[in-house]
Amino acid sequence: MASIRRASSRLRPLIHFSTIRPITTTTKPSANAATAQVVEQMGTDQPFFPNEPFGPTIQTAIPGPKSTKAIEDLDKIFDTRSLNIIANYQNSFGNYIADLDGNVLLDVYAQIASIPVGYCNPALLASATSPEMASAMINRPALGNFPQHDWADILRSGVLRVAPKGLDQVFTAMAGSDANEVAYKAAFMWKRRQERGGPDVEFTADEISSAMNNQSPGSPQMSILSFRSSFHGRLFGSLSTTRSKPIHKLDIPAFDWPQASFPHLKYPLAEHASANAKEEARCLAETEDLIKNFHNTVAAVVVEPIQSEGGDNHASPAFFKGLREITRRHSVLLIVDEVQTGVGATGKFWAHEHWNSEDPPDMVTFSKKAQTAGYYYCNMDLRPNKPYRQFNTWMGDPAKTILFRAIIQEIERLDLVENTAQTGEYLYAGLERLAERYPGEIQNLRGRGQGTFLAWDSPRRDDFLKRAKGVGVNVGGSGERAVRLRPMLIFQKHHADIFLEATEKLISS
Amino acid sequence: MASIRRASSRLRPLIHFSTIRPITTTTKPSANAATAQVVEQMGTDQPFFPNEPFGPTIQTAIPGPKSTKAIEDLDKIFDTRSLNIIANYQNSFGNYIADLDGNVLLDVYAQIASIPVGYCNPALLASATSPEMASAMINRPALGNFPQHDWADILRSGVLRVAPKGLDQVFTAMAGSDANEVAYKAAFMWKRRQERGGPDVEFTADEISSAMNNQSPGSPQMSILSFRSSFHGRLFGSLSTTRSKPIHKLDIPAFDWPQASFPHLKYPLAEHASANAKEEARCLAETEDLIKNFHNTVAAVVVEPIQSEGGDNHASPAFFKGLREITRRHSVLLIVDEVQTGVGATGKFWAHEHWNSEDPPDMVTFSKKAQTAGYYYCNMDLRPNKPYRQFNTWMGDPAKTILFRAIIQEIERLDLVENTAQTGEYLYAGLERLAERYPGEIQNLRGRGQGTFLAWDSPRRDDFLKRAKGVGVNVGGSGERAVRLRPMLIFQKHHADIFLEATEKLISS
Incomplete structure (x- = not known):
């Protein structure tokens, strides 16, 4: 773990854009001290990103007044009926997503399972601002005809x-x-x-003409x-x-x-x-x-x-x-x-x-x-x-x-596949304890041994997902009844603790 | 046109990455003087990008030895049978595409009509290296659920x-x-x-069950x-x-x-x-x-x-x-x-x-x-x-x-839609003159009044496209017989002159 500590502290200076800053700068000054204390309690669970928020912050109902206004405006040009949170990503960091009203949520949905290593990840920022990225962005090739010189290397x-x-x-x-x-x-x-019968057998005339007409044998x-x-x-x-x-x-x-x-x-x-x-x-x-x-x-x-x-x-x-x-x-x-x-x-x-x-x-x-x-x-x-x-x-x-x-x-660098395995085991154990205590609320807990890719069935799933925001968690569902966990790969045991506490709050009330 | 001149000269300092530089720096010193002379001859046809190459440079057969080696290497992991040129985009600029052997071609194909305002365009470079782009790259949202705060504005x-x-x-x-x-x-x-009969009529049970089975009426x-x-x-x-x-x-x-x-x-x-x-x-x-x-x-x-x-x-x-x-x-x-x-x-x-x-x-x-x-x-x-x-x-x-x-x-900024209209007219007139002189070679010239979106039928089209590289031009075809022109929006009359000269060279030999 020592190497991880060194590596992450090296990264801090990479966040240099004035508009992209870790949200810890806006949270109360005691946050870092609190983080340190928690880290000590948890022993080996050293945060990958020391400047990540200590925990969720809830300032308003979600959506709050600023978000409501922004959603109304967006809806004029873009269908917002599936909108969940209107986010400020420049204020989001690591596992935490920020909205427009000062709310900061622990995100275990991660853009429908598509954010890998955290919001405003410093290493990705370095890649996104590199000369080769700039060239790739502004000189997008037709790769089949005109690939770039370093395509094989990439x-x-x-x-x-x-x-x-x-x-x-x-x-x-x-x-x-x-x-x-x-x-x-x-x-x-x-x-x-x-x-x-092989690659050298030519298409027949019938195949060629029928394909152009969307019919078999050409379009089989x-x-x-x-x-x-x-x-x-x-x-x-x-x-x-x-x-x-x-x-x-x-x-x-x-x-x-x-x-x-x-x-x-x-x-x-x-x-x-x-x-x-x-x-x-x-x-x-x-x-x-x-x-x-x-x-x-x-x-x-x-x-x-x-x-x-x-x-x-x-x-x-x-x-x-x-x-x-x-x-x-x-x-x-x-x-x-x-x-x-x-x-x-x-x-x-x-x-x-x-x-x-x-x-x-x-x-x-x-x-x-x-x-x-x-x-x-x-x-x-x-x-x-x-x-x-x-x-x-x-x-x-x-x-x-x-x-x-x-x-x-x-x-x-952060050995994140191992992290999801270990954190997943920890998270599963915590959920299993909750399932024993609240068997009606956490049913068919599944995903043991599958990292953090966990889920359970809930008799009031949609209500659970909705109320989760109120306790500082953004979480999604799958199928008709499942609560699905799709945290990022940088989700750690101390995040799992926050999630487990929030979950108990929700299912016990 | 004066405003364009001022605007483009302002842009030069934006190209600041050591690996992204206009290829004029590698062409012979007389290029700029020659450009100025041509500009004078053509009157109002002031180049949008003064540091664009003066014209194509052909150093080797295409593909040259370096390209051939790179293609062989790429083919081990990526199908290269449709490969046309392996390019160095960081050495490409404006209307000119560079390969790995020092060849620089006037590109009127433009990545299958998809490059709008030139390779290494300085204004796009500024956008690609902006803080909001960096955030968009590293915090890609699921737009339907979690759009970013400025999505409506974007x-x-x-x-x-x-x-x-x-x-x-x-x-x-x-x-x-x-x-x-x-x-x-x-x-x-x-x-x-x-x-x-309207948005409020609910799906029937039959529609719902048949859709899940890929059958009508649910999948009509x-x-x-x-x-x-x-x-x-x-x-x-x-x-x-x-x-x-x-x-x-x-x-x-x-x-x-x-x-x-x-x-x-x-x-x-x-x-x-x-x-x-x-x-x-x-x-x-x-x-x-x-x-x-x-x-x-x-x-x-x-x-x-x-x-x-x-x-x-x-x-x-x-x-x-x-x-x-x-x-x-x-x-x-x-x-x-x-x-x-x-x-x-x-x-x-x-x-x-x-x-x-x-x-x-x-x-x-x-x-x-x-x-x-x-x-x-x-x-x-x-x-x-x-x-x-x-x-x-x-x-x-x-x-x-x-x-x-x-x-x-x-x-x-550069009034490029007007530019394609004007350059297109000029280019069409030039092609029309060639068609009169070589009626067997340029048939069914078409696209008059459609900007630079021009084409003609050629009795030896594939041969024309292939030999074009030898005279410094990258051009594509469409359908079975057409040579299609798809220059970028920054294609100007002096580029048209180069293209017309190359075309005449090809069809007269």
Whole structure:
């Protein structure tokens, strides 16, 4: 821990913009002393960022008067019905988000699980203000045609440095939805190549003319299999694999693609081992049956290691290894969607590392905490047989890819994957104690051993989320009943203490 | 013009990064004197950026030895089969792109029409290194839930400041493909609302359950009508409306959506007025027939003001006004895809302004030169009846939206829309002279009055594009036969002279 202390104190001078300053400067002078005292009490839990606020500050109801005015104004030009907090990010720091009325909340939602290493992170600030970032911002290339001279280096020293085991290639994209869709496109092209008999078999005249008319065989009636309650994005192809909530899908045309059941596990896991194993076997059998018999040939199966929007639904490593085995057996690709689970939150860099599988997925998609997106692969047959088949103007963004590299460096510098593992264990234990005390309020607590990627079902979930702001916490839900925790990777035990105290306050009243 | 001169000389000190420097510093000392001489000859054509290179520099074959080595290295991790030039953007400036072997080319392709105001533009550099940009980069919000305090201001002072006439709302996105897809989603939700009888009619149980199964009525069999040879993107929904080339579509499942003929105009227009009018009437009749009779209800028609990938195909204002009239009559939305045509290149800020229509489109999509993306609209019925229907994690990107504002300011400061109009006229006249001299080489010259958005058909197009690099020009094609010009908005008459000279060199040999 000593090295971390030294490293973080080195960082302070990097926050030099007058408009970007840690909010501790606006909190009461005793804050630092109080922090020091707490640190001493907690022993090894040295704060990564000594100038982070000591705790939440609540000055007004949320939204307060200034926020209410700003929201009314924004609504004139931008739909605000899903607005949660109107934030001042320049006053936010570390795990704390600030609003316009002086309220400062502990943020365990983190922009829908997409802020990796804290607001106004000094190391990211250094990257964002570097000459190479400035060039990337103002000289954005069409990467497929005119990549920049250091593109290979940016990839190798960043996104590929953390490539999942067994995968060493990347196709870059913009966000989770299009990352999944380009992976699906690669899968369809690969599957048709298999059916054709290789990369050198030319397209037929019929394929060429029918494709231009959106008809088979050129535009084949093929499918991607996904799971009930899954979420893979909201564009037309990705939405066709999303099965989370009707509100995501209603009125939008969709492809006739199959869905298999995802295991409904019972908690605590140890008490239901046999029933859960049976449930997983049932879901695997259903998947295999669909692969064999669904009327539109399945090119790939897409799965989240933890269903992250659909209710924080988990399955065992055995389930996922079974899925890999089935997809191999039927020459179907396995795409693992790590858009929400990836980049450290589960106590591994990639959540699918928990499976301990020797046989890697064919593609792994990522976004959110990476601040960029894309898919990893290895098999060179997944490069289409001709150029311009997997192509678009920007094909990603060097600026965000440089930022991802800085995020990776910060994760390594502070050993943040280990931190989420340890803090997650601590947080889980605290929640387990609360669940014992308030069994009606904290049900089906899940995510043990998955870092801070924890969730439970609440009988009054929406009320819980809403009232949380009043006790200084910003927290989100998933599915119909789950409270989902998605803190940043810099969430530590002393933050967990604040969260646990707030949670008890909410569920005991 | 005097004000422009003063303004540009003010900018020089902004280029202060040691690694970002104008390439004039590496060209021969006589360059500035030569520039001054040329300026004098051309009278009012004062360079916007006095430190831009005087002209192209060719040192090696392209790719040269350093580039070849770098490409081989990049190919190990990133598919390079569509690679055109591996560039050094920090050595590129204004209209000139530099490679790794000391070659500097006049760039009239501009990253597939997406660089607006020149490489290493000093005003963009100032924006990219501002404190608000740094905060936007490192604190990227989930805009639908947690927008930043100044989001309304960023929109009003930027993207909405240039909103097409009649449209005053915006939904922000990431790139052209997803901008079109969210517009399509808005169209489907709007159309179903009309069919249902209003925003307050609740979804039926059948709709809710069928949507989760990708089946109608919840996932309706509805369509977006597009035109033959159009290009609207390469994700699954946008690709279903793209009809440019088989290579874009083969092996990818597509929706059963209709396509209408787009006018094939004959050139010169003045000589074929009657035949062209008849052709446009034929296409409009076909469109109306499809709207009335296609088996999957048409929710919207999407059209490019100029088909920009599919061969630079133009139609008259009368055609587009007819399309607006037909779509109004049948309660079908009109989406104008200005991803490639928008932001000043056609001598208007939006190409559809050339139509002089009193009745605006329902939605206008944008990306590329905006460096961000989204769709404009006005009708508040296009906001879905419930929150979270039109939603995703990031919903755009404040960093790129701030950059778009700087681009708009630069366009206004240098009066660049007027510049493309004037330079376009000059360039067109020069090409017309070449077409008269080499009628076999420059066929169907088109785009008169459309700024620098010009094209012609070439009997040896791919050869022309390839050899252009040897004479110092980077230029692209569209469709099967067209050479398309997509210079930046800072392309001036003296650049046109260089381009015309290079073109004559190529077609006369």
